[in-house]
Amino acid sequence: MKFHFSGQILSENGELKINIPFNVWEVCDSQGVLMISVNAMGLSWECNLTPLGKGYYTIPVTEQQAEGHMGETFPVVFEILNRSPHYRGDSPYSAAQPIRKIDSVKLITQPNDGLCGQTCIAMLAGVTLDEACEIMHCRDWQASMGKMVDTLDYLGLQHENVIYYTQGAEVTLPKCAILMEKMGRYSHYLLCYDGTYYDPTMGILDSFDQKNLVGYLEIKTA
DSSP states (O other), X not given: OEEEEEEOOEEETTEEEEEOSSOHXXXXXXXXSOEEEEEETTEEEEEEOEEEETTEEEEEEOXXXXXXXXXXXXXXXXXXXXXXXXXXXXXXXXXXXXXXXXXXXXXXXXXXXXXXXXXXXXHHHTOOHHHHHHHHTOOTTOOOHXXXXXXXXXXXXXXXXXXXXXXXXXXXXXXXXXXXXXXXXXXXXXXXXXXXXXXXXXXXXXXXXXXXXXXXXXXXXX
């Protein structure tokens, strides 16, 4: 899975870096020493992320890479090379035979906070919330975008290979997507489908304020 955002080169204590604008532990479901491949400024390279603490990281940049790009804002795409997906056993599903073809969404709401990611999977897969929790192997407050992507793959539900981080910028959303918005210390997940928003907490919404949007993952439909 690749992650796309707009970044800038910053200089601090004699070091050049690009800040990643989201919590890598929470979103990527990865910790420790993380090796990545990066595409930015027309360049491609591999490096280890520099930890800042509590799940936040920066991408180190050399003086040669930064030459001519200081003060610019540019697209950054990176992929974690040493992430191991969660093993859920052999799947009875595949891209050719998914758990279902997504041609509609039926609202499911979470009974309490902390289950929004699992609820989004339940709506996409057409299963109950309890079934989604069982498939994902996670309960309250344990879902992450990384776990959701692994679960989509297990279920044969196709998606784009890039998560776009809009950071509040206005964008044209795809027909179907998992949306991530920031709510206090935590991320909240909801679905959009054909111009309607399915929020595990608020129910069906006709509109969504994209100023609250952190990023999205497009889900392919029938």
